[in-house]
Amino acid sequence: MSLIEALSSSGADILEIGLPFSDPIADGPVIQNAMMRSLKGGFKVNDIFNLIKKTRASGIDIPIIVMSYLNPIIRIGGNEFCKKSAESGADGILLVDMPIEESEELDEIVKKHGMDVIRLIAPNTCEARMMEIFSKSTGFVYAVSVSGTTGARDNLSKQSIDFLRRVASIRTCPLAVGFGISSPDHVRQIRAIGVDAVIEGSKLISIYSDYTLSNEERLSRIEEHATEMKRATVD
Amino acid sequence: MNRKGYFGEFGGFFVPEILVHALKELSSSYDRLKNDNEFNMELSALLSRYAGRPTPLYFAKRLSEKFGGRIYLKREDLAHTGSHKINNALGQALLAKKMGKTRVIAETGAGQHGVAAATACALLGLECEVYMGEVDVERQKLNCYRMNLLGTKVITVKNGSKTLKDAINEALRDYAASSDHTHYLIGSVVGPHPYPAMVRDFQSVIGRETKAQILADTGRLPDSLIACVGGGSNAIGLFHPFLEDKDVKMFGVEAGGNGVHSGKHSASVVAGAEGVLHGARTLILQDDDGQILETHSVAAGLDYPAVGPEHPYLSRLGRATYVAVDDSKALFAFHLLSETEGIIPALESAHAVAYAVEHARQNQNEVIIVNLSGRGDKDVAEVAQMEGYF
Numbered sequence: 001m002s003l004i005e006a007l008s009s010s011g012a013d014i015l016e017i018g019l020p021f022s023d024p025i026a027d028g029p030v031i032q033n034a035m036m037r038s039l040k041g042g043f044k045v046n047d048i049f050n051l052i053k054k055t056r057a058s059g060i061d062i063p064i065i066v067m068s069y070l071n072p073i074i075r076i077g078g079n080e081f082c083k084k085s086a087e088s089g090a091d092g093i094l095l096v097d098m099p100i101e102e103s104e105e106l107d108e109i110v111k112k113h114g115m116d117v118i119r120l121i122a123p124n125t126c127e128a129r130m131m132e133i134f135s136k137s138t139g140f141v142y143a144v145s146v147s148g149t150t151g152a153r154d155n156l157s158k159q160s161i162d163f164l165r166r167v168a169s170i171r172t173c174p175l176a177v178g179f180g181i182s183s184p185d186h187v188r189q190i191r192a193i194g195v196d197a198v199i200e201g202s203k204l205i206s207i208y209s210d211y212t213l214s215n216e217e218r219l220s221r222i223e224e225h226a227t228e229m230k231r232a233t234v235d
Numbered sequence: 236m237n238r239k240g241y242f243g244e245f246g247g248f249f250v251p252e253i254l255v256h257a258l259k260e261l262s263s264s265y266d267r268l269k270n271d272n273e274f275n276m277e278l279s280a281l282l283s284r285y286a287g288r289p290t291p292l293y294f295a296k297r298l299s300e301k302f303g304g305r306i307y308l309k310r311e312d313l314a315h316t317g318s319h320k321i322n323n324a325l326g327q328a329l330l331a332k333k334m335g336k337t338r339v340i341a342e343t344g345a346g347q348h349g350v351a352a353a354t355a356c357a358l359l360g361l362e363c364e365v366y367m368g369e370v371d372v373e374r375q376k377l378n379c380y381r382m383n384l385l386g387t388k389v390i391t392v393k394n395g396s397k398t399l400k401d402a403i404n405e406a407l408r409d410y411a412a413s414s415d416h417t418h419y420l421i422g423s424v425v426g427p428h429p430y431p432a433m434v435r436d437f438q439s440v441i442g443r444e445t446k447a448q449i450l451a452d453t454g455r456l457p458d459s460l461i462a463c464v465g466g467g468s469n470a471i472g473l474f475h476p477f478l479e480d481k482d483v484k485m486f487g488v489e490a491g492g493n494g495v496h497s498g499k500h501s502a503s504v505v506a507g508a509e510g511v512l513h514g515a516r517t518l519i520l521q522d523d524d525g526q527i528l529e530t531h532s533v534a535a536g537l538d539y540p541a542v543g544p545e546h547p548y549l550s551r552l553g554r555a556t557y558v559a560v561d562d563s564k565a566l567f568a569f570h571l572l573s574e575t576e577g578i579i580p581a582l583e584s585a586h587a588v589a590y591a592v593e594h595a596r597q598n599q600n601e602v603i604i605v606n607l608s609g610r611g612d613k614d615v616a617e618v619a620q621m622e623g624y625f
Contacts, residue, residue, distance in 0.1 A: 021525075021526065022395065022526045022527040023395065023400060023401075023404050023512065023513075023527050024404075025251065025404050025407045025408060025411075025513070026251040026253065026408075026411070028408070029394075032394055036394075036395070039526060044524055045524045045525070069511075070249055070510075070511045071510045071511050071512060071519070071521065071525045071527070072524055072525030072526065073525070074509065074510050074511060074516075074525065075508070075510055075521060075523070075524065075525030076524075076525065096251050097249045097250055097251050097511065097514070098249060099248060099249070099250060099251075099252060099255050101239075101247075101248050102247055102248060102249055119252070120251065120252040120253075121252060122251075122252040122253040122255070122256070123253075124253075124256035124257075124414075124415075125252060125255065125256065126256070129255075133252075144252065144253060146412075147253060147411060147412045147413075147414075148253070148408065148411050148412030149408045149411060149412070
């Protein structure tokens, strides 16, 4: 909760809360380890609903997206999961391992509960498929800047920039970019292409999980980094 | 299969967008090549001249006399590299080569698939890297050396439960970043479409040979087929060509570990719940929150919390029956087959042997075929240690 407050007060426009899963195949080591720590610490799916409720009760009203792998949702039941998410105050659902081929039924459920269906586009997604993904998404579309898994990278390759240009040129709803984003320079580069938002996960988690520092220090580093990133979106 | 990649309600294509392109490319390449004469002739030449097929169907006379029935063993343990895994490894490695891929990655539990993949890649001149959980590396050291010997790099996976499922996670992550030049050679009938159907097709050579051999030998079809099931590739390979022969019963033997009620086992069909793991909707050992459970079996190759989607389908249809055999019975069968027939079975296959002798006791007039999916050389050191021999 203190992390959410820190991000919100530093200017985050949207919060993406990941549901820890034992087998996160699209995530790199930083997020994998965070998920393992959370599960070892006794995380239960219901905790995410309580966290969102608390966030809303504290007056934070920026959109909240729940990001998850499919299995915990199947286990609880798609309808039950979406109902609880919406009631807690979530605005959208992003299912990592749910491609458009399989998602029709669950999309309807998400929409029925008044939430957005957020989808990913990858560097090797062909153009016709991109159009289909845009047409089946609401809220925003999440472009994955690099092939592979989540995790901070030093540089954005020319390939990534070219890919993001292509997606930006055909987008029919807001476009956010994630995977590998970790510095204000990345943000400025991406802004220049005309992308609407950047998504940062692994870098924030690495800052926050430096347990050699005190809790206050970790939070203040998060605030510092998030403020810098936010500044890069508008300067 | 009704919808693409589905076996009834199981199977499908539940993968992150970053994997979609690679899997669609694989799917269309396989659809094209599976009916290609040249490809099939090349593969069948490799299977016969290189891998030693057809493997014998052997009548286990002494075992039958001891327990009843007429028990036959399909001797996949005699295939090159010591298990059925070579059938699929050669098929997919050849496919990878035709697709223009230069690098192959694979996951392995017991190490049998890793060795088979390393072998196929050495033969076809492909670079090969194999992901293996740290726990499995420890208990199957010799297979790691074998892979090294064959020119393959073994990558130890230290995430999660450090076993087969984590090796698959890591291989999928690699594939997401490398699929332009890399083929992911999955070793069982698990994973997203097209893997369950493709691996089944490559393994069905087991059942096709068995059918011809038993007809030649006895002039009739068998009463029962018995095979062990981890991911389920040797079982589906034996079962599939017999699916239309309604009088042939089929038994899939899962790993009961310390007993299904102990919670320490790998019996996904017997005790799992529906969910999605590694790209397929199937039966999975999981907790109430949908987190995947850590599994246990004395046989590393059965130590997997899910199962190929065609097995729950056959189970729901009532076409095949799934049972669990625990560690102690498998170890008993490991000794039994060694002493009675002079064949040391892999611990995985020993599960099938254990169920077969129980089945034979109760069905004295049956012709029973057991898929002896692998040989036990890889397990000898571990069992000797377990029994305090050294």
